[in-house]
Amino acid sequence: xxxxxxxxxxxxxxxxxxxxxxxxxxxxxxxxxxxxxxxxxxxxxxxxxxxxxxxxxxxxxxxxxxxxxxxxxxxxxxxxxxxxxxxxxxxxxxxxxxxxxxxxxxxxxxxxxxxxxxxxxxxxxxxxxxxxxxxxxxxxxxxxxxxxxxxxxxxxxxxxxxxxxxxxxxxxxxxxxxxxxxxxxxxxxxxxxxxxxxxxxxxxxxxxxxxxxxxxxxxxxxxxxxxxxxxxxxxxxxxxxxxxxxxxxxxxxxxxxxxxxxxxxxxxxxxxxxxxxxxxxxxxxxxxxxxxxxxxxxxxxxxxxxxxxxxxxxxxxxxxxxxxxxxxxxxxxxxxxxxxxxxxxxxxxxxxxxxxxxxxxxxxxxxxxxxxxxxxxxxxxxxxxxxxxx
Amino acid sequence: xxxxxxxxxxxxxxxxxxxxxxxxxxxxxxxxxxxxxxxxxxxxxxxxxxxxxxxxxxxxxxxxxxxxxxxxxxxxxxxxxxxxxxxxxxxxxxxxxxxxxxxxxxxxxxxxxxxxxxxxxxxxxxxxxxxxxxxxxxxxxxxxxxxxxxxxxxxxxxxxxxxxxxxxxxxxxxxxxxxxxxxxxxxxxxxxxxxxxxxxxxxxxxxxxxxxxxxxxxxxxxxxxxxxxxxxxxxxxxxxxxxxxxxxxxxxxxxxxxxxxxxxxxxxxxxxxxxxxxxxxxxxxxxxxxxxxxxxxxxxxxxxxxxxxxxxxxxxxxxxxxxx
Numbered sequence: 001x002x003x004x005x006x007x008x009x010x011x012x013x014x015x016x017x018x019x020x021x022x023x024x025x026x027x028x029x030x031x032x033x034x035x036x037x038x039x040x041x042x043x044x045x046x047x048x049x050x051x052x053x054x055x056x057x058x059x060x061x062x063x064x065x066x067x068x069x070x071x072x073x074x075x076x077x078x079x080x081x082x083x084x085x086x087x088x089x090x091x092x093x094x095x096x097x098x099x100x101x102x103x104x105x106x107x108x109x110x111x112x113x114x115x116x117x118x119x120x121x122x123x124x125x126x127x128x129x130x131x132x133x134x135x136x137x138x139x140x141x142x143x144x145x146x147x148x149x150x151x152x153x154x155x156x157x158x159x160x161x162x163x164x165x166x167x168x169x170x171x172x173x174x175x176x177x178x179x180x181x182x183x184x185x186x187x188x189x190x191x192x193x194x195x196x197x198x199x200x201x202x203x204x205x206x207x208x209x210x211x212x213x214x215x216x217x218x219x220x221x222x223x224x225x226x227x228x229x230x231x232x233x234x235x236x237x238x239x240x241x242x243x244x245x246x247x248x249x250x251x252x253x254x255x256x257x258x259x260x261x262x263x264x265x266x267x268x269x270x271x272x273x274x275x276x277x278x279x280x281x282x283x284x285x286x287x288x289x290x291x292x293x294x295x296x297x298x299x300x301x302x303x304x305x306x307x308x309x310x311x312x313x314x315x316x317x318x319x320x321x322x323x324x325x326x327x328x329x330x331x332x333x334x335x336x337x338x339x340x341x342x343x344x345x346x347x348x349x350x351x352x353x354x355x356x357x358x359x360x361x362x363x364x365x366x367x368x369x370x371x372x373x374x375x376x377x378x379x380x381x382x383x384x385x386x387x388x389x390x
Numbered sequence: 391x392x393x394x395x396x397x398x399x400x401x402x403x404x405x406x407x408x409x410x411x412x413x414x415x416x417x418x419x420x421x422x423x424x425x426x427x428x429x430x431x432x433x434x435x436x437x438x439x440x441x442x443x444x445x446x447x448x449x450x451x452x453x454x455x456x457x458x459x460x461x462x463x464x465x466x467x468x469x470x471x472x473x474x475x476x477x478x479x480x481x482x483x484x485x486x487x488x489x490x491x492x493x494x495x496x497x498x499x500x501x502x503x504x505x506x507x508x509x510x511x512x513x514x515x516x517x518x519x520x521x522x523x524x525x526x527x528x529x530x531x532x533x534x535x536x537x538x539x540x541x542x543x544x545x546x547x548x549x550x551x552x553x554x555x556x557x558x559x560x561x562x563x564x565x566x567x568x569x570x571x572x573x574x575x576x577x578x579x580x581x582x583x584x585x586x587x588x589x590x591x592x593x594x595x596x597x598x599x600x601x602x603x604x605x606x607x608x609x610x611x612x613x614x615x616x617x618x619x620x621x622x623x624x625x626x627x628x629x630x631x632x633x634x635x636x637x638x639x640x641x642x643x644x645x646x647x648x649x650x651x652x653x654x655x656x657x658x659x660x661x662x663x664x665x666x667x668x669x670x671x672x673x674x675x676x677x678x679x680x681x682x683x684x685x686x687x688x689x690x691x692x693x694x695x696x697x698x699x700x701x702x703x704x705x706x707x708x709x710x711x712x713x714x
Contacts, residue, residue, distance in 0.1 A: 016712060048508070098488055157692040158635075158701070160421075160488060165632060165681045165688075168625060172681070176674040187670075288492055295489045331503030338497020342475065345490055349483035 012361060015353045029350050034310065037343035041336035048332070049325040057321060064320025065313055073204040075316050080211025081266060082308045085290035087218040087301060088262035091255050092145075094222065094299040095235040097152065101163030102287025104170035105141045105260045107280070109267025111174050112140035114192065114278045118181060121194030129195045133272055134265070141264020142257045144170065149256035153249035167287065171280040178279070189277045196276045197269070207269050214262060219301040231255050263287070296344050307344075314340055392538070394660055398653035400542055403549035403607045405648035408630025410553045410641050411601030415473075416634060417560060418593035419573040419704040420480055423491025425601050426627025427498025428472045430620045432602020433609040434505040435468025436461040437515055440610060444514035454521055458544055461522075461606055469602020470595045472498050477594040481587055484708040495624065502605075502620050519614040545607045550645055552600060557642040569593055573702035576709035586709055604630065626655070632684035638691070638699045654680045 042057035052060070065075045085102050092099040113133040120129055144166055151157035178189050200206045222228035234241045234251050241248050266286075271278045293311055297303035318333035325332075357365060408429055415422045422428075439460045444452060476494050479485045523543045560566040571579040572589045580586045608623055633651055637643040658673035691699045 015710075017710075100488070100492075151689060151692065155689070155692040155695075157688055160423075160706075161632065161635060162685060162688055164423075164628060165685050168628060169678055169681045169685075171625075172674060172678040176671055176678070179671040179674045288496070291492055292489060295486060331500050331507060334496050334500025335504055336500075338493060338500055341493035341496060342479065342490075345479060345485045345493060346483055348485055353484070 011358065013355050013357045015355055018352060018354050021351055026351055029347050030344065033343040033347045034340065037340045038314070038336075040343075041339050044335070044339075045321060045325055045327075045332060049327055052321075052325040056324065060321040060324040061313065061317030063324075064317040067320065071316070071320075073202065075312060077204040077207050078316060079308060079312045080208040081270070082286055082290060082293060082312055083211045083305065084214045084262060084266050085286050086294045086297070086304045086308055087214050088259045088266070089290050089294040090218060090297075090299050090301060090304060091222070091228075091231060092259040093235075093294050095231045095252065095255050097149070097235075097252060097256065098160035099145065099148075099163055099256065099259055100160050100287070100291060101145065101148070101166045102263055102290050103283040103285060104163065104167035104287070105144045105263030106267040106270065106283040106287060107167075107170040107174055107278075108144040109137035109141035109264030110271035110278050110282050111170070111177060111267070112136040112264070113195070113268045113272045114189070114276075115177065117192045117195030117272065117276065121192055126194055130197060130272075133195055133268060137264040137268035138261045139264070141262070141267060142260040145256040145260025145263065146253060149253050153252045174278055174280045174282070189279070191276045195272055197273045203274070207273060210265070210269060214265075215301060215305065218262075222301060227251075227254070292341055296341075310340070311337070394653055394657065395649075396538060396541065397656045397660070398649050399538065399546060401612065401652040401656055402645075402648040403545050404604045404612065404626065405630055405633055405651045406549040406553055406644055407604035407607060408601045408627060409633040409637065409644045409648060410549075410556050411597040411599070411604075412631055412634045413560075413597070413637075413639055413641050413644065414556060414569075414593050414600065415597035416639065416705055417569050417573045417702055418590045418597075419576060419702050419707065419709070420476075420590065420594055421487050421491070421706045422473075422476055422494075422594065422597070423488055423631070424472065424476050424494030424498065425491075425598075425631055426624040427495035427502075428469050428476075428598045428601050429605040429608075429627045429630070430502035430623050431472045431498040431605065432465040432469035432599075433605025433619070433623060434502040434510070435602060436465035436606030437510040437609050438468070438505055439464025440518045441510045441514050444518055445511075452518060452521060457518055457521055461518075461610055462545075462548070462603060465602045465606035466599040469605070470599040472501075472602075473595045473598025476598070477591050480708060481590045481594070484710055487706050487708065499620050499624055506620075515610060516614050519610050522611040543611050545603070545611055549603070549607070549648075552603075553641040553645050557640065560641065570702070573704060576704055577711075580709075580711060586711075590709075601630070629655075629680055629684075632681065635691070635701075636684050636687045639701065651680050654683075 038058070038061075039054070042054040045057055046053045064071065066072050085106065088105070089099055089102055113136060116129060116133045116136050120132065124132070145163075148157065148159045148162040148166065151162065152159045175187070178187055182189055197206060200209065222232070230241070230246050230251050233244070233246060234248055238248050241251070267282070270282050289311060290308075293304055293307040297307040314337055315333065318336055321327075322332060356362075408425060411428075412422060412425050415425075440457065443457060443460045472494060475497075476490055479490045480487050522545065558566075560570065568579065568584050569589055571582075571584060572586050572593075576586045579589075604627075605623055608626075609619055613619055629651060633644060633647050636651075637647040654676070658676045
């Protein structure tokens, strides 16, 4: 009865860090995740609604972005705005400074611009007014970002919570100023007469060009400038930065001025560049959305183009899915976008780590693999190519 | 003044549930920025449970104990499920906590609206919520004492009870000590044989569940139904996270912090402010105070660098055993 051999129970699986991963594998992981998340979203939508199915879901997505010329312009405009905000966040994230305050910085930029129009409109020349607006919005955005940066540099104050609070203070300030400006108490500021930015060709082009310009500048700034190098060293290791003679405090403050200034300009474009009015919802949560796109892009400006494109594609597409599926409210959009986020976030795990099963399970898995390899011999999986083109 | 205090206490559970939940989560070393979304989801869960119960009753009078129990348990379960998504992504898959939390907030607010619009009947909730407000009948006859301490719905007392129990567990028990160890230095905790992942999962699920009760309170007790309450819940949810810092990660302090934040929240709409000024601008300015106060506290603890008032040392950093 006695059994002296001790049985060691191996865990079912354990995870190890990957040394490196090929680009192809990386792209494959992301592609699978994106398609899987959209499929899940499609299935949920088709289950909830009686008027659509999975194929209609995907066609509606495309229709919402590229269906008409106007929709396509709107898609490009939103894409450019989100891209610009992402660029603002990339510089700070790359430095491991969690600037979660994009919303607030956008709002402050917008508020400054509108305040200039409100107080100076009609008193100074309109061209001069616009110049003042530009400077005011840059200044306001930069100030809103540099306050937490200074505190971080001097006392190591937790910046993620600080910037988060500043978002709500900015929203509150917008409400406060609207309450001062609008006497009736309706809380809605009518479009102002003066200080509207000029249109280039059509009302979308200015914003689109701005997005392209900022993306180019930041890409070059990060890759080829000394500033860009310094901030990435600070992000990797503050000690290393100190040893090689980088003034860490200066870099943190300088970078956040840049980050806030870009957000401020976005605020200008969203107010004086479009409706020439402001509300607490002007930022439309783009500060948060950009956090997602920036992180998912791994703080790389070129990848950010892809992630912003994807997020805007899903957001704008869902605006078409809803009417097509007979869903009146925008609740389902957030649900689907949330699912897409989760899947892409989880990708980071599969890229950084590798799951290693214990020997028995590995043997079984290999059998299954061999089995499927036999079935699918010479059959290429086709389903992924459709969405890749986006 | 009395009226302000009473209404502040009436609103206090919202902050207290959220704050206690977040404290438990943060003690395990996880900064859950999904709390605002989880609060919304808890509200939806509670409403869903109550709707189902009221439907099953088919017009009969609901049982007080059963109704409260169903609301609380269903809110807890739905909120915990949201917490489970966060826990799986951050603990098991070691994804970035800030990002996962923000994604969870997006997802949960969507889910909340979805549940509220498709499965919840506001009429039934309004009927049921009169029961939530039920307080001791003799409270009003006891003057100011009764007003302050006895005139509230059951959830106010539940929130205080949970906060006190959490404070005691964290400070005085072995489990609390271990949880704190996991949050401070998971590698050391692992080395002495504490099951780090298990503690993290438990803390996150429990914390999320408790935070979800805030939403349950808000929808069922405070505003008694309403579809579009999610926006208010989300923005106030961030204040719950702020409150965690404000009260220096101590649930017992959180009781008073919640009353203060509750007072600041209701202040713009009270007679006191109305007596001083009728300008909406002043009211809007007062609404900013909680956020400004939080920032000041944040600055205060970072400038003084006081050892007792620091966040858990490994807050925001995921633990991977093989990385030393």
